[in-house]
Amino acid sequence: MIEGVQIKQLKPNVDERGYLMELIRGSDEFFTKFGQCYVSLNYPGVVRAWHYHKKQEDYFVVVQGTCKIGLYDMREGSRTSGQAEAHYLGTGNNIVLRIPIGWDSPDIPFNWEIEYK
Helix, strand or coil: CCCCCEEEECCCEEECCEEECCCCCCCCCCCCCCCCCCCCCCCCCCCCCCCCCCCCCEEECCCCCEEEEEEECCCCCCCCCCCEEEEEEECCECEEEEECCCCCCCCCCCCCCCCCC
């Protein structure tokens, strides 16, 4: 796994009303501090990729459907520099994916075209 990337397995607490699933607690070992919180709706075939935070980590959770998160480590000095990996989040794999500070580069080898499959 890329250095600094962490995964927290989520557990739905189910009863007759549905379920409640805790995402992040301030006491979680991988949590550092609050930066921002947002919700994104992605239409089928949409690619959102390669963004960067200089001062905060990202914590990804997919609440409906499934999303493929691609990571590429461009950080100089990282023991996993040059490594790429993918994580599938969402239905059937309820996790929080923590992505460390310092991700982005125009040199990332990625096809930006939307591919309909």
